[in-house]
Amino acid sequence: MIRLENVTKSYSDEVVALRDASFDVAKGEFVFLVGPSGSGKSTLLRMLNRQDRPERGAVWVAGRNIVDMPPGRVPHLRRNIGNVFQDYKLLLEKNVFENVAFAQEVIGRPKHVIRQQVPAVLDLVGLAGKEERLPNQLSGGEQQRVSVARAFVNRPLILLADEPTGNLDPATGEGIMRLLDRINKTGTTVVMATHDQRIVNTMRKRVIQLDRGVIVRDQARGVYE
């Protein structure tokens, strides 16, 4: 599903975000990216949805090298990738239903499809009955669930999560992880950057550890260390 081949990315002569990074992620895998701040986790995630491009190397997603993908094809790539962020990135003037529907609306899904699929995904993330609430009427955990619902509503092949539990208390964070695990079990590949040692150690999924842009560990059923 994902393959990185000798990917190097630097922001200046002194700041090398990724250095010669290579790995494969199979369809349906759940991978944690761990490492200290500035180790290159977010840069790696940005490479996978073509928000960023490497100076050297190849990034394969769903069988295509996306490094030289024409800009006109990038939106179609992104329709197969869901994104969850630490700060949720919800639209504050839209309610829960509208926030999730927005992801379908902007890619031209018909209204009847939206009316059918949004309630289903809100039910999946445990927000049934809260469709009319605005983001500021929800707890942090609930806001992150909206963000997950928005990322998953188009049934992406890959879900990228950048510190999704970073702003949440441990119990709420666990709830979000159960949700991501559930989504992963539907066949969606999940790549998640995190600092949360407890979650990584509890989940026992594959762990790729980065340090100053270099992959220093790639371990199946790994722990944080």
Next chain:
Amino acid sequence: MLSRLRYTLRETFDSFRRNATLTLAAIITAAISLLGVGLTLLSQEGFDNLLSKWEGGVEMIVFVNAAATDEQRAVIATNLEANQGTFIDTWQYCDAQCSLDEAERVLAGEPGTLALITTDNVPTQFKVIPTEGTDVELLRQLEGAFSELPNVYQVQFAEDQITLIEQLQSFFGFRLLLLSVFLLFAAILLIWNTVRTAIFARRREIEVMKLVGATDWFIRLPFMLEGLLHGIIGGGVASVGLYAWNTQWTSGVKAFPEGSGFAALVVTNGYEWWVMVVMVGIGALAGAIGAGIAASRFLDV
């Protein structure tokens, strides 16, 4: 398709509402500048009306009373033919119907006079086009010969009438157009700034749109449409202004004393509607340019 259209329209009008003050400023500036363009075109048409009888290089006109006989007209024609090939290149006879049509343009602002003119009493005209490079003084030598003839009403020379009108036309035309271009530039800048503000206000939404796979055009379209509407609405407002101006000016000219020289400086032939279409068109173009530059510069999709 329908859902995308609905989305685009909804976002465009939401943006109008959110940026009401800037939107209003952009529309007013566009309207004022387009009104300037419209007035320039309208005044040029008015001046063209003043000069219409001199179209096609005519330098001398011999007006003949409606009561003139065929023989009296033939004498003038013979005289003109005698000089054809030397300093007269060609001449045309404008009969009663032709002269009446012309009078309707020239006297559009003097309905009282116009009402009295018919094909039975309108003076007909011999319009003389001199050979290229001919000194008009040579034509003036004929003035005496024609003025003496029975039923010749008047002999007019373009030189005596055109110079001042052309100077006025050029003076007003150039300055009004220059002012309009400056204002139009200001309108484009304001539209650009309004769209830029709208993009900034929706940056979070745009980021999400990009990440969920919205195409560049889907993201750009509401902003482009917003700029386009600024221009079109500005053009519409300017059209209303132009219509009001033209109506007021036309009725104002009718109140001037007859023979004041302003009778032809009005536009009543439907040309003003064409100018309104042009204004809306230029407005749409200015809006599209302003919004297009802002969208491509600040959206980075």
